Amino acid sequence: DMITRSPAMDRVIRLGQKAAASNIPILIEGESGVGKELVARAIQGSGDRRSKPFVTVNCGAIPDNLVESILFGHEKGSFTGATEKHTGKFVEANSGTLFLDEIGDLPLDVQVKLLRAVQEGEVDPVGGRSTVKVDIRLISATHRNLLQQVKDGKFREDLFYRLNVYPIFVPPLRDRRDDIPYLVRHFMEKVAPADPRRRLAGISAPALAMLQAYDWPGNIRQLENAVFRASVLAEGDVLTEEEFPQIRA
Known part of the structure; x- marks a missing residue:
């Protein structure tokens, strides 16, 4: 439950309720610690996917060399240390919601694959020979100014506009x-x-x-x-x- 008596947070709740009725990508913006994941979970809990998986990925906490494997999965033997097949977070979240926290920390090469996954509804596991179809609700979050990152060449412009369909700003305490x-x-x-x-x-x-x-x-x-x-x-x-x-x- 969202604990608030604030008009600013009432607006966040109203936006979340409207978003829950659709399947469009959502970008939740706000400083660290404001409760962006709580807002994402509230949206999931108000929509058709409420009983489905809610999978969280902190993009800023994953080593760059493992991001692609963790998001999209990998086949056994596809790289050193890949001793078994891994499905990846997109497949884990299939039929439910994938919450990508700190999306602004994703490496540029992974952003390309994320754009394809969002556009096509399918992922390419590392070392795989075929794509895997996925049906997810994507909610992203960031404490960064993504538009400035686009201008600085740190975030893909096409991905930004694909994710920023329905922005929700969570105000600081x-x-x-x-x-x-x-x-x-x-x-x-x-x-x-x-x-x-x-x-x-x-x-x-x-x-x-x-x-x-x-x-x-x-x-x-x-x-x-x-x-x-x-x-x-x-x-x-x-x-x-x-x-x-x-x-x-």
Whole structure:
């Protein structure tokens, strides 16, 4: 569920609901930690593919020499270390949704193959002799300015326009500070089942005001980590400013 009381996030939700009714490629833009994957999962959960696979790939976390194999698969013996056949993420996501996070980090040579896969609905496994048909919903995400990357020659223009059919911008947490109390409460509730000894009654007004005044460069991910850390540090059953030393600093 999307936890928000923000008009800016209401727009994101409305765009997501409209997108869920179609099959067009979606590009989710926003800073790191704003919840782009959460938006992608909400879109999947609202559409016809809700009960189908949702496969996530962080394009920035894969070594360049393995990206093609991980995305499109490979045949046994197609390269050193390929001791068995691998289907690849496109085939894993068949009939469902493929979420390509940090799409801007893809090497240019892989971008060519991705463009073909999106256009033709089929992939070329490394070392394979034939293509494999796939039926996926493609959702991409990035924290980069892809249009600037196109101008800099780091991202293919044809792929950009193929992916950027339906852009959704997720605003940073500093632009939706009204969401912070609800998010804090949600994260505190998540701590309780993980550690039953920690039964937090709430957060003090000064501490909450401090959290709302902070700019959160790491966005929701940073807020979640801060609340979890504070819950571990807490001496009593109410979180205070003392439990957020990094924010106070």
